[in-house]
Amino acid sequence: MVARQLRLRGEYRATLDVEDEFDVQDLMHALLRLHFDDIDTEEWTPSYANGAHRVMFLLDDGQLVLIVKKTRTGLSSKDLAGQLRADVEYCHTIKQKATLLCFVYDPEGRIGNPRGLETDVMRITDQLTVDVFIAPK
Incomplete structure (x- = not known):
């Protein structure tokens, strides 16, 4: 998508390398600024992160979390x-x-069954609607 297009710049121009999750978060944050004036973040340190913090983007007064x-x-x-x-x-x-x-x-296509993973994590409850989008497919 956007990261792929940035790598296709002409005339040997420098580009943004998307090497890790933090790069993807930074790129997403910049893209969100195009559509949302108010972007809050929630940082937390899940047990799976080995002490590294993770960021959630809170949009529309926290009604949409990314x-x-x-x-x-x-x-x-x-x-x-x-x-x-x-x-x-x-x-x-x-x-x-x-x-x-x-x-x-998932730029390298590491997820063998992206639709299955999306379906596995998606859910709808009275309090929370969860949707998963994996790209590119």
Whole structure:
């Protein structure tokens, strides 16, 4: 998508390298600024992150929550699904009613069954609607 297009710049121009999850978060934050005037962030340190903090973007007065992930070597689809479920549970504790969108950037196609992972994590309850979008497919 956007990261791929940035790599296709002409005349040997420098580009933005999207190497890890933090790069994807920074790029997403910049893109969100095009559509949202008020973007809050919620930082937390999940047990799976080995002490590193994670960021959730809170949009529309917190009614829309965005989590950004990136696949990498050593992160299995099962582990990624577990991380997403942990993120969903955390979001459930901080928001009374919201829509949670989980965006997973998978540039190398590491997720063998992206639709299955999306379906596995998606859910709708009275308090939380969870949707997962993996790209590119």
